[in-house]
Amino acid sequence: MDYDTYGSTAVELAIDLANADAQVAGWVEAFLDSHGEWFTEGTVTELSPQQREAVARTSALVRDVAVAQSEPEVMDRLNALLALASPRPYATTHDGELHLHYARPDAEVVEQLTTTVAMGLSQVVVQHGWRRLGVCSAEGCGHVYVDTSRNASRRYCSNTCASRSTVAAYRARQRT
Ligand SMILES: [Zn+2]
Ligand SMILES: [Zn+2]
Numbered sequence: 181m182d183y184d185t186y187g188s189t190a191v192e193l194a195i196d197l198a199n200a201d202a203q204v205a206g207w208v209e210a211f212l213d214s215h216g217e218w219f220t221e222g223t224v225t226e227l228s229p230q231q232r233e234a235v236a237r238t239s240a241l242v243r244d245v246a247v248a249q250s251e252p253e254v255m256d257r258l259n260a261l262l263a264l265a266s267p268r269p270y271a272t273t274h275d276g277e278l279h280l281h282y283a284r285p286d287a288e289v290v291e292q293l294t295t296t297v298a299m300g301l302s303q304v305v306v307q308h309g310w311r312r313l314g315v316c317s318a319e320g321c322g323h324v325y326v327d328t329s330r331n332a333s334r335r336y337c338s339n340t341c342a343s344r345s346t347v348a349a350y351r352a353r354q355r356t
Pocket of ligand 2: 224316317318322323336337338341
């Protein structure tokens with residue numbers, strides 16, 4: 181599955197946000213810095229405490245959607261996230277390729293982030309089904325992921341977690 185063809189790589193931004201470690205001081209600014217390509221050049225990324233809280237809330241909402249266990253639960257949570265979005269799509273070639281952005285280019289950074297994340301996540305859920313989102317099965321991980329595999333068979337957030345779990349399962353078999 182190629183999300184690019186659906187204009188929806190934004191779901192990766194949503195997953196990254198949900199997996200950001202909110203225990204680390206300055207995590208919001210660090211997240212915005214490392215995902216700067218998503219925001220209009222020149223967007224101010226110094227945040228007020230309220231803006232920081234808003235980013236944390238968006239992160240938690242994305243996580244809520246990903247861990248939901250049924251379609252109605254996903255819809256409820258997705259709609260809570262969408263209620264925070266202010267979509268106003270526009271076409272851009274800022275990275276050399278013509279594509280759509282979901283938020284106003286001159287919106288403040290939290291509005292750009294929340295809108296992009298909410299729209300990207302919704303698009304994937306609506307087009308590919310709510311089961312495409314999940315939580316990593318590796319012990320002690322807890323990261324969420326979007327399953328882009330052809331047969332929707334993904335169980336881990338990363339190759340690291342997949343191989344860690346394979347090794348653990350092998351060792352467990354050896355012991356018995
Ligand atoms: Zn772009
Ligand atoms: Zn993992």
